[in-house]
Amino acid sequence: MEHALPVTWRRPEPAAARGAEPAAAAADADDARAARRAEEAALVRAAQAGDRAAFGRLYERYARVVHGLLLARVRAASAEDLVQDVFVQALQRLADLRDPQAFPGWLAAIARRRALDHHRRERPLDELPGDVPATPDGAEEAARVLSLLRTLPAAYRETLVLRLVEGLSGPEIAERTGLTEGSVRVNLHRGVRLLRERLGVEERG
């Protein structure tokens, strides 16, 4: 049966989310996005056919996303290890993925599930300064901020980790998680505001 709306993992981009862009720039951005999606779909199909190098490129493109989704839920020390687990599971299940364009959301779902399994066995989540990779200073401050970030609702938490920890831009987060740009914008804005409130930072005009 042909599904009328291929929305299981990725829903159509709403026009409203792109409304603020000038028409020509929006058209260019749409073209670029479409080209990247097509290229990525080709990589997924190649990986499904057994092309290991193609899977390697998907790994390189998505490792930061997977790590960010994990870090939003598990300790930093565990997140690095679990990245490998997620890609092992993805490689094992890749043949089951029917729509190559659904890969971002599909991989994100695997990462969330893996974090959940891990989280249920290992608590509490509070980050210890010693978990932070060795740096000269600021480890305690970093642990405090990350712990507070993890108290945010899941949608905000994930988006903020991808932006503030992994350094992805809003459009990159949307493309690589299957969320719409509108959702990412909302999550970033509200998430930062909540985080600042919890950190006791005064809102600047």
Place this chain on the structure above:
Amino acid sequence: MNDDYLWTGRGEPDPDVARLERALGRYAHAAAPPDLERLARAAAAAEAARPRGAAGWLARAFGGASRRPALAWAAACALLVTVAAVTREAARPSAPAWTVARLEGAPRAGGARLAGAGRLAVGEWLETDAASRARLEVGTIGTVTLEPGSRLRLVRAAEDDHRLALERGAIEAFIVAPPRRFAVETPSALAVDLGCAYRLEVDRGGGALVRVLSGWVSFEGRGREAFVPAGASCRTWPGRGPGIPWVEEADAAFVAALAALDEAADAAARRGALRAALERSRPADALSLWHLLARFEGEERAAVYARLAALAPPPAGVTREAVLRGERAALDAWWNALGYGDVEWWRLWQGDPPA
């Protein structure tokens, strides 16, 4: 706040965002080339160890893994969590109280101030003021975080029936269990977990809002039912029960039209609100339109059918006449075509798991 910098990461840095980036950047993924050989070996080993038998039967029962991979995946997950739950049930005695822990401030459990961790017994209240938060372990199947300014009662704590009542405030629930094992009563509807994570808020007037982060929630009350998948939200209204769910990318005017429809005082107002909702609907709103089919009859249902059919054509075999008659099989088939999971998947789990 400099929204451009937050959105693009380029341009004039916002001082607070830059400070957060500096603090958190040390946690970033340590990029290293993947060891593809090792990944491939691990995947092969995992595949070899993958359970078959019952999982394969379940996948076949839903139409075969090759044709319906998402459904087979969901069914296999459901089977796994069921097996886990049954194993736990066999291994542990029933718990008359759940563990609760203070996260911030001074929450109260059972009328007493909670300093660290404690227990919440059936019938007792967990309360937070404006500066406190608490986390409740839902038996062995998940956690509920109680946000500031909230009041929550433990109603039932059986192994197969975990139930809370949220009088006011907000919770974030994270549950891993077969559907319908966990439910939250609100003054206007019952939120039934179908295997998911979600946020639920109850306002002072008794209205509620659920936002589903993963999986599904069923909102039930006053003879109405709303199925809310990940990425969608739904309100309930005192005296009326659940409203119409909407997806997060829905246009604000469309969501406002849905609210007006739920709040309409008479038939004329309802018709007007329906007309406005249909005019503003887009393909992403198919979830809402599908629910509207069940809320209207006659000409209004025909109008909903026409709009939904234009935005998300019904699958082969689903006729206009069958939909207008409200035939369940036709509505189910159309739901399945919308891509939110197979209706039979969660219906199967309403009763006891199959032997």
